[in-house]
Amino acid sequence: MPLETPVRIVRELAARGYNAEQAAVTLIASTERPGRTLERVVEHVDDAALRITAGDVRGALGDPAVEDPPVSTGEPASNRTTEDDDRRDTSPEETSETASGVGGERSPRNDTDGGVDTSTSAVAGGGRTAAGGGPEHGSPAASRTADPSLRSLEVDGDVTGQSTGTGEYGDFVKVFRDRYEKLSKQLRGRVNHRPATAIQSMSGGTDAAMVGLVNDIRSTKSGHWLVELEDTTGTFPCLVMKDREFAGFVDELLLDECIAVEGTLSDDAGIMFVDSMHFPDVPRTYSPNTADRHVQAALVSDIHVGSQEFEADAWTRFADWLHTEEAERVEYLLIAGDMVEGVGVYPDQDEELDIVDIYEQYERFSEHLKDVPGDMEILMIPGNHDAVRLAEPQPGFDENLREIMSAHDARITGNPSLVTVEGVRVLMYHGVSLDEVIAELPEEKASYDDPHKAMYQLLKKRHVAPQFGGKTRLAPEEKDYLVMEEVPDVFHTGHVHKLGWGKYHEVLAVNSGCWQAQTDFQKSVNIDPDVGYAPILDLDTLDMTVRKFA
Template identity: 70%
Template sequence: MPLEAPARIVGELTSRGYNAEREAVTRLASAADPGAALERVLEDIPDDALVVRTEHVEAVLSADGAGGPVGASTDAGADAGSAATTEPSPADPSATPSVSTGTDGARGSEPADPSPVETGGSPSANRSADPAQRSLEIVGDMTGQSTGTGEYSDFVSVFRDRLERLGSKLRGRINHRPATAIQSMPGGSEVAMVGLVNDIRSTASGHWLVELEDATGTFPWLVMKDRDYADLVEELLCDEVLAMEGTLADDSGIAFVDSMHFPDVPRTHEPSTADRHVQAALISDVHVGSQEFMADAWNAFADWLHTPEAQHVEYLLLAGDMVEGVGVYPDQDEELDIVDIYEQYEAFSEHLKKIPGDIEIVMIPGNHDAVRLAEPQPGFDEELREIMSAHDPQIVSNPSMVTVEGVSVLMYHGVSLDEVIAELPEDKASYDDPHKAMYHLLKKRHVAPQFGGHTRLAPEEKDYLIIDEVPDIFHTGHVHKLGFGKYHDVLAINSGCWQAQTDFQKSVNIDPDAGFAPIVDLDTLDVTVQKFS
């Protein structure tokens, strides 16, 4: 038997939509006629099986006898088969995975360092759409575009850009004036201003004082506590862009607010949809390397993608935290199953290979990934991209806009959601309803408006965190909670996670929604949730 026989067997199996246990491939390779043995196995294997297992091969070899035309060529091969009938625990990344290897025949007989091959298309899923019908476009990927050095001028540039671009969405609604011009107007004048929220504080009598800043200076605006819109002040974050209209006090030193305007998503927004029935799976926070990574749930998800039920799932959008990382939170090393960051990504790649190869994959980084913490986060460096090359995924920055068959999806990992939930009242934003916190980011047209808080922000020549164009879908992760809903016809989805509750999460009272995969019909924007845990 030629040395490359195991690799040929693997290739034949994957071309027919099957994975295989390593020992099953070894037993097939040791048969007197591997080709005939393979055909017999595929004839006898159950119709719903996706993985060729050792017992399937053994049943065929035993039926034909060791000396028959498809029998094992050596007794040693039979011994190896009997010694490998117990599958390893999926929680042990060093154990032999229950999929075939992509190594050549010289190493195919060695039990060490097995590596699952990438699966091809899945015949059982019948995912047979013409590739020419697919379209995937990336907008706003800032990987390789970072110019910030941390100088004062960088901070000036990014805030000027924010004020100009978001201000342009507001200036047409009001008769705005610069701060210095308002200061020189007579008392009693009707005035309006567009600016960054510089400060928010309450007065002794319970009113609110909001200070707006533009390129010329600052001006204070008083929101009376008994006005209908007073509760909007509770939604404000420092550094967001806002427009206010009102009346100047007699001494012109302050303005009484009559109305507030946010950049917001227009109520007339009409989302785009795909021209055919096609679906996308939206997931995030896999956290490979953690002791709590749910390998069984992930494998069930990957297996499901090979079934007819998932035949319309042609895209997989992964919103960050592929791995658990190292040193992300106190005493994290005590909760790691894999302590080397590169080995974590290698393990993640092995799990990614279980996804059908005819699914298009887009990935952005998160705060646990090996990229800079400050947002926007460029996509991974070349070394990590090479490790995660299974199925040739599109790896882009956090955030990025992805247009899938005409449907725009804003992918953002979601670190700023912690800040929104902490700053806003519980009835407006909470971990139990993460999509409602996402509504506020859409309203502000910025994924991380507040500078200097929990979310680390990197100054650049332009503000890559602005939501310039209204997306059809807004996809985040990070908070490990599942939630979805619509805001002005924008579908907001936080997709949960693939990590069971860690000790750290217990200490901060986070009960994760793990093992879920929201599936979006791109032709209708309807959502169904598949549960795998």
Template identity: 65%
Template sequence: MPLETPARIVSVLATRGYNADREAVTLLADADDPARAIDRALEAAPDDAIKLSADHVASVLAESDGRRDRSTAAPTADDATTETTDSEPGGPANPAEPEATTADTTDADPSISSGTDSTMSSESGSAVPPETGGSSDAAGAAESDAATATDRRPTAEPVATGERSIDTSNHDVEIEGDMTGQSTGTGEYSDFVAVFRDRYERLSRQLRGRINHRPTNTLSSMAGGSEAAIVGMVSDIRSTASGHWLIELEDTNGVYPCLVMKDRDTAEQVDELLHDEVIAVEGTLSDDNSDGDGILFVDDLYFPEIPRTYQPSTADREVSAALVSDVHVGSQEFMADAWTRFADWLHTEEANAVEYLLIAGDMVEGVGVYPDQDEELDIVDIYDQYREFSEFLKEVPGDMEIVMIPGNHDAVRLAEPQPGFDEELRDIMSAHDCRITANPSMVTVEGVSVLMYHGVSLDEVIAELPDEKANYDEPHKAMYQLLKKRHVAPQFGGHTRLAPEERDYLVIEETPDVFHAGHVHKFGYGKYHNVLTINSGCWQAQTAFQESVNIDPDCAMAPIVDLDTLDLTIRKFA
């Protein structure tokens, strides 16, 4: 098969151990004989070179053209065209075609979790497990008027669809919230005060328009029985002897006690509260308020919330993004064959619209992350893990735009927000000129904003809240809670490590169109107030450690989001 596209140029270079600048790839693809041009460029490359520059390729092509103009001799064996085979773009020939499940997330709010029949909330719509094809069931979807459409394709040999052809000049990516290189925290008490003050100020602005807010230090001067409202940070939650709930709310002026009666509808919302999140309450002050022992009897409780009327943005053309997470290269259980099948599929004409790859952390397995991890490693050196990950990244078409953030297994600080990788690791992962940003970051892809967060706080949310509100089998429900609280890691002092900064980079100030996370190795998706919410599973089979803590991972799934419609297709490669 002739070399016709930049994607195949990149693939052939990768099989021979080289990378290239984008301009160099374009020059090779535009050559009269791309295969011969590659041979000449590699022959002339310095012995220690691993990346071809545009200047190098241009000089080789110019020299080659000069020789051809001066030569009248018959072509030699060295000048013969090299023909590539179908197995060259990163994997074995004729891999099995992946299963595909298409879910129309425009009309229905689908929600699935691998291998289980999900019980749907009013926010998430109908359940369709992609492994079985399933059937649509909108009976439990209070906010959905249409059933989820499912398209199951049988596993088969790939159809000869030709090579993808992408115009990369259309690519448009903007990143907000990247705190890489902006860290100011030193761990001093003043740093923690600064970050919590910033959190309070920014989240309280989301709430003040809904209530007639009063500072806590003015409430004691109000007459008993008066109506009052507070915006505050939850400093304590405890139950009384009578079964009611006492919540202490703190603002920048002081702390005030608020009582939620157990027989009020508001009591159900107390189950969703976490320490350190910002909420608003309305109610009536107790009769003895002016004596200094007052309390606010709560009638209504409000979260910062995503507006129910939110309308997401879409791209102006037909283009898609693949969302993956938790690759874990270096683990003995890394699913290399499945990744190669995924990469091979990306090279097909069927995947022609998939121009972006967003990776939400844990590129590698890391070292020393959990007890006895060394016994489960295939690669024991962290830098070698990243070198191997880079090789697998080269299997992805070279015309794809890649954005990635770190996770808790990656070689960055554990405390969130996590800055992007340092220069040494960036040099190792230089394939495709990937955009590397902090965890979390808001990534806008052709007008569609994607909040990328690895997801360590999901463990804490699932541990603290009732199963029907957050659980591992339906990880998107725990993500709903973060959208409701408008903060990706609201609780401080638990299992989630938080770094004090002058600014709280974990606040969800702007509403995203898509919320993408990973970490929990479970797959699930749905919509929360029209925000498409996806936890993309992992590419690592169950390890001995995961088995010991009852984690049954959902592996080798690639959610494909059509950015022009926000429709979702789930492809399974194992």
């Protein structure tokens, strides 16, 4: 059978029980007769081998000096086999509706029939709207002919292999000191701050300013707010009067986040009357980075393979679309956690599992990953359903799981990680802390219907999980991996199974929905998931198109 495209080679090797390096697949595809080359390679490798390498291909060809050719999956229409005709005659549902609202904010709304709105749209600011296309019968295959040397994908802030926490008291001291030092640097230029001990020795009635972590928040009998701040020297109480214009900021505060306040000391210097409050925040002058060429990335999360509610057909339609000419610029796939459903994550989960063994879940996920074009760059981080520690930051998967998920040489990193894709900084975070933000803040500032607004709060605090000891499990490390030291250009999360996006001070915040229909557990906690959406990001403009495949 003809094997002109890498994806067919990957599928053929998988059918024979092999995984393969991307370079090996590219070498096979570049030969004059890929089908015969594949047979020679399979005959050449050791019977116990599980993975085909570029060296195996060179050895089978008898020419170890062969150099890797440029990646090319071009496929003339005349070369398509019946495999193309067997693809699903279904195209994604799309619309030309343009997103509205501040910063292009958008999230699905229920229509009059009570179902999820199936419309998709582009982020305001020049984003192209989806209009037709999809893996229709006979549609042209993608031809990703860009020189692979143009691609770049770098990771920063990955805790994998760096974890040193033992859970002792000293570890907690270290992580909070590191948090304070990193975030206070972003605030010190805005206020003439003094340490808590220095403020305690100042005279009453004088002006003062302090940068600290929020240690306590309580209301007074008169309805004012008493916010206690802590720095590395001690604590100091700060009173926010209810009639001040910034008093609403107190509703946004979470314990352990870092803020700065300015005000006047009381006559006895025992308290500060706050005149202004500052957050680390994203500078309003921030200008995002963009790629130097027209290239796209697909942002997805929460696949949940192994669940009875995993929407396999929707994933297949998405993978098929990636093979079309319309998707030829989609060269990156960024997955923000929860590849599988996991085991024992919530009560009675076993009753909703299609696959009860965690390793078999990952094996099935790997099979679905093989449906994605073999010449795409894939990066994924774990989530709370994955087989890694629950406490954040989460290291990437262990070697056993990495071997299982070796399709396409996917890049696996920790949660969170700052991923630079052709110059564009994408902060990848699964998003467990969004539950806490939504629970703690007023509905108009954070809700499941508008998950991107909860993400705005994390950008404002410059920390992906500020509050310790709440719903989010946090691991003490020598440094705080959860601080946003650099401003991301794109903030990508999942976890809450809701689609929403918008721009906050020019940072694009995207929660990419899920690929799992509503489970009984989700129904019990009133979560109505947005299923089968794939945000497609233009890295050269940061415009975005959302496609629906369910």
